[in-house]
Amino acid sequence: QKEVEQDPGPLSVPEGAIVSLNCTYSNSAFQYFMWYRQYSRKGPELLMYTYSSGNKEDGRFTAQVDKSSKYISLFIRDSQPSDSATYLCAARSYGNNRLAFGKGNQVVVIP
């Protein structure tokens, strides 16, 4: 079992829709959770960074972590064509800088 599972299926949504992305993880020691956005031919860009359980909001983006179910979510409200990218979830434990990544979700927002 991989440490972080992310269904890599592409996702197409119309502009203005809510995008919902999810990951599950297996390592109970994970304390830090990240979402990266990766545009074509670019490196991963840190989008959201959360510690332990709870919600974090930044503009149109909301990250949720539920440690009891080992579930990580990212919501994008009022999606824009510029949100079209691959979104990667990642996690790590305290004191360990090795990130475990999901495979990524390709999101296409259709104008």
Next chain:
Amino acid sequence: SAVISQKPSRDICQRGTSLTIQCQVDSQVTMMFWYRQQPGQSLTLIATANQGSEATYESGFVIDKFPISRPNLTFSTLTVSNMSPEDSSIYLCSVGTGGDSPLHFGNGTRLTVT
């Protein structure tokens, strides 16, 4: 966050040759890492580049194949040695400032081995 520059951004190399990838950061960072991103796969950590000492390699990666240097707190190189088509991938430099800080990535080097 730090500005991370990787060179080259892409290259096409012949089987059996070696390529050295450079990672330059505009500020001193505690940690530097090298990742590999293969199509349809998760990003995989190759090694931690340790300043002034040998790199720490993850399972499945060895120094003879992926020698790494880190002469100071702003620069590192990764060499992909004796390349085969299976080494075709994106290689990413990642940096962190330690503690609870998140990691940031360069734009990667897209390597194709023919």
